[in-house]
Amino acid sequence: MSAAVQHDGFDVERVRADFPILSELVHGKNLVFLDSAASAQKPRAVIDAMVRTMQTRYANVHRGLHWMSERCSDDYEDARDKVAAFLNAAREEIVFVRNATEGVNLVAQTYGRSALKAGDAVVISEMEHHANLVPWQMLRDQHGIELRIAKITDAGELDFNDLQQIFADGRVRLLAITHMSNVLGTYTPVDRLARFAHDHDAKILLDGAQAVVHRAVDVRAIDADFYVFSGHKLYGPSGVGVLYGKRDLLDAMPPFMGGGDMISSVSFEKSTWAAPPYRFEAGTPAIVEVIGLGAAIDYVSAIGFDAIAAHERSLTDHAMAVLATIDGLHTLGRAQDRGGVVAFTLDGVHAHDVATLLDKQGIAVRAGHHCAEPLTRRLGLDSTARASFGIYTTHGEIDALAAGLRRVQQVFGR
Known part of the structure; x- marks a missing residue:
């Protein structure tokens, strides 16, 4: 570059x-x-990395013993390392998904169904993107959770007085909230929100699709339980996104989809699951797109x-x-x-x-x-x-x- x-x-x-x-x-x-x-838009570094993969070393990852597969697998997993460093996470905590929307849906349908019970509450805010609203409505209708909406002020900031009232009965188990509003530009005080959620025995999921583009994100410093973002907003390709989850949470979550590459063993009687993150990455992944995301992270990190x-x-x-x-x-x-x-x-x-x-x-x-x-x-x-x-x-x-x-x-x- x-x-x-x-x-x-x-x-x-x-x-x-x-x-x-x-x-x-x-x-x-x-x-x-x-x-x-x-x-x-995409910088030349991203375009070149994707074209180079398709022209010189493309093969399916994780499965082959031949040179092409091994080189492509190395590039793919190198991208996971880049994402982990980008967020200050462990590589085992980085799950590749299609976009931030799929990341939220994965948490809703795995953590939501396994760790939440009917009557538990999930809190979102009035300024959420549909991607961090509709999955929780679906979980409410299918699983019996309660969905609560935290108000914002007329200035477009989160109303903490309202949030405290929403948490007061002790039934909230997850706060799912944007890190930066895609309409108002508002940054939410994520460090404070994470402490608040944890003090109330709740987990926190952050929709970082907008924020991760504009400022450095350290999921450990924030103490985020889950963090999602999309590659295409971070100057990378579409079709790839990231779910970060704390390792103990991912370990306890069931798979999102079944198929190849997410299993430890398979028989007609039963299957056992691979360890995270592979448990959540069924089937052939977006190989070229993941490598493109790695190049995008290199690009913004260099700036x-x-x-x-x-x-x-x-x-x-x-x-x-x-x-x-x-x-x-x-x-x-x-x-x-x-x-x-x-x-x-x-x-x-x-x-x-x-x-x-x-x-x-x-x-x-x-x-x-x-x-x-x-x-x-x-x-x-x-x-x-x-x-x-x-x-x-x-x-x-x-x-x-x-x-x-x-x-x-x-x-x-x-």
Whole structure:
């Protein structure tokens, strides 16, 4: 990869040079990609690692004794080591899944069914992505748990007074909560939440799909019981994600799916399970994608999260300041600790029209409820537009967004 950091700070132009897609034109305009919270673009290092695997050493992993299989297995397991180091976990605590959604579902259908009983409560918040809501509704309907919803304040922060009341009866056994809201940009105080959950004899699952992209995550320092994230938001490929679970919890959990590679032995009478993490990785995995995720982790680690966090903090501050100058534009959320996600409404213009007209100017933003429909309703809305930033986002692109929004207003006579 090209060097991304100079002695005097973060060099965004050198980072951008690592992302081939950013030179593409959209409707004849330079691409301004402000939809990284949905799925980030891929650096050349990731693309090359995946192509190299397919061109030079692709074979199924864990099964073969030939050179191709052994080399590919080594690369695959090296990626597990990279993820473990990235999160400060043990390699046996890293389970490869398809995405953060599958990670939450795995916990719900294994830990949830084996460790929770009817009448036990799971707590989520009002700002959860559907991926950290629907699996618990399914467990409630199938297994008889109670699902409780922790409120947020009007500023978009978790309401700790409400959370304390929800935990007061001693029936809560799991707190499943976002580390960073994909709509409000709010970071939740995960260290405090983990202590709070453990003090109340509950476990904690963190949805890190957004947060792990923007700041360093140490699952041991947090004392997280479970942590999930998706590769495609971390500048890696889609089709691969990670579930971290404490080893003692994974040891006690039954398999999620049955098949090859997750067993110790099989007979017609019974099967016995492999040790974690392989117990939860039935069948042929996403080999090339896992290797791509390893390359993405190498890439962001080489830049460094201190530099990444400082760059994105500057972007967010600039965006909030610039967008505040547009009459009739309303940003959502005023959390003191927030990341590079800005959802907004524009008076008299539907969010879908905002996104469509910005697209004609080469500017990519998201519109809708962002897979957080209950949160959108909590805010009194049916949809919003959302701009989200990555390591390749520039201040000039945020200025282009502001100029584009003013052109949208002109179209609508505002």
